[in-house]
Amino acid sequence: MTTDSSNDAFTLRRRPPLERFLDTGFRQLTLALASVVALLLLGIFLTIAEGAHEAIGTFGAGFLVSSAWDPVNNQYGALVAIYGTMVSSLLALAIAVPLGxxxxxxxxxxxxxxxxxxxxxLMVELLAAIPSVVLGLWAIFVMEPAIRPALELLHRLLGWTPFFDTIPxxxxxxxxxxxxxxxxxPIITAISRDALNQVPLELRQAAYGIGSTRWGAIFNIILPAAISAIVGGVMLSLGRAMGETMAVTMIIGNSLNxxxxxLAPGNTISAMLANQxxxxxxxxxxxLMYAALVLMVLTFIVNVLAQMLVRRFSLRY
Known part of the structure; x- marks a missing residue:
């Protein structure tokens, strides 16, 4: 054991100077690039916070719970946009995760x-490449007229609830x-597909070897083995949904009520920023900078939760 350690140390001491210089330079370069990313993020946050300073001092925390948005009387509140951002993103995620x-x-x-x-x-990858403005146009002229009868049916059946009491x-x-x-x-599908493909073949063979059915192996072995990467993709998609601007702006109605x-028109923080x-x-x-700061904090929380969930599932499975 001692001889091997001595040989390893001797080998390290005899490394050519150029090789040691390249290793040190690469290490410093990666540190510098990582620092640039962190500084850029900090700079963006400080710029938005500086722009929002006046509104924070004027409206305080009441900005988050007020639905008033009246430029004439200088009364502002982001509750409508915050509610629209969270509801649209979470419900979209609830539908997209099982499908993806x-x-x-x-x-x-x-x-x-x-x-x-x-x-x-290939079609999933091509769907991810369609510009959001094109999807917005498709939503206005094709999707919304096509789903309106179904939305009207929901209103007739569930109009007694506050969630469907508006005529579409x-x-x-x-x-x-x-x-x-x-x-x-496409994001959820692509990341989930890559995660499932990375599951070792031995796990699949072991599951079938002990008599598991195909679906038993999928739900009890394969999905748990890939769950951490899938959860990371889901949280990434949630961040994308919260920050989406153009397509949502074109179809959500941009109401401040x-x-x-x-079924009623709504608003999101991104759509409100783009419009006003x-x-x-x-x-x-x-x-508006205050609202942008709120959106940035929400996306930061989503990313922190994503890291925590991925780490937890990685340790568990």
């Missing part, structure tokens, strides 16, 4: 012929949720 993970299982577990599996995988008449929260599903579905109804920032002046600019 199910699609990933479908194209990785030899349930269909190889050619069809490759074609579906065009853009609203429900179409925005569905377009977010379309936008985050608070409503629990999913170009024409804002005075304290309205600071209020």
């Amino acid at each position: 993970v199910g699609t990933a299982i479908f194209i990785t577990e030899d349930l269909i012929p190889t050619r069809l599996r490759s074609a579906i995988g 008449q065009g853009p609203g929260m429900a179409p925005a949720i569905l377009i977010l599903v379309v936008m985050i579905l 608070f409503s629990f109804s999913l 920032f170009g024409e804002a002046s005075g304290i309205q600019v600071s209020a």
Whole structure:
């Protein structure tokens, strides 16, 4: 043991100077690049916080629970936009996760012929490449008219609840949720597919060797082995949904009136910034920066939760 350690130390001491210089330089370069990313993030946060300073001092925490947005009287509150951001993102995630993970299982577990599996995988990747403005136009002219009869049926059946008490008449929260599903579905599917493909073949063979059925192996062995990467992809998709701007702006209705109804027009923080920032002046600019700061904090919380969940599932499975 001592001889091996001495030989290793001797080998390290005799490394060529150029090789040691390159190792040290590469280590410092990676540290510098990582520091640039951290400094850039800190700079963005400080810039937004500085812009929001006036609104924070004027409205305080009441900005987060007020639904008033009146530029004429300089009264501002982001409750409508915060509610729309969280509800649209979480409901879109609730719909997209089963679809995305199910699609990933479908194209990785030899349930269909190889050619069809490759074609579906290619279509998922192409869906991710469609610009959001194109999806917004598709939502306005194709998706919303197509789903309006179903939304009207929901209103007739569940109109007694506050979530469906509005007659659907065009853009609203429900179409925005569905377009977010379309936008985050490729992310969840692609990451879940890669995670499932990385599961060692030995685990699959061991599951079948002890008599497990195909679906038993998928749900009891394969999915738990890939769950940490899938959870990371899901949380990444949630961050994408919360920050999506153009497609949501085009279909959500951009209403500043608070409503629990999913059939009524709504708003999100990103959509509000896109609509108003170009024409804002005075304290309205600071209020919009305050809203942007809230969105940044929400996305930061999502990323922290993602890291915690991934680490927890990695240790468990």
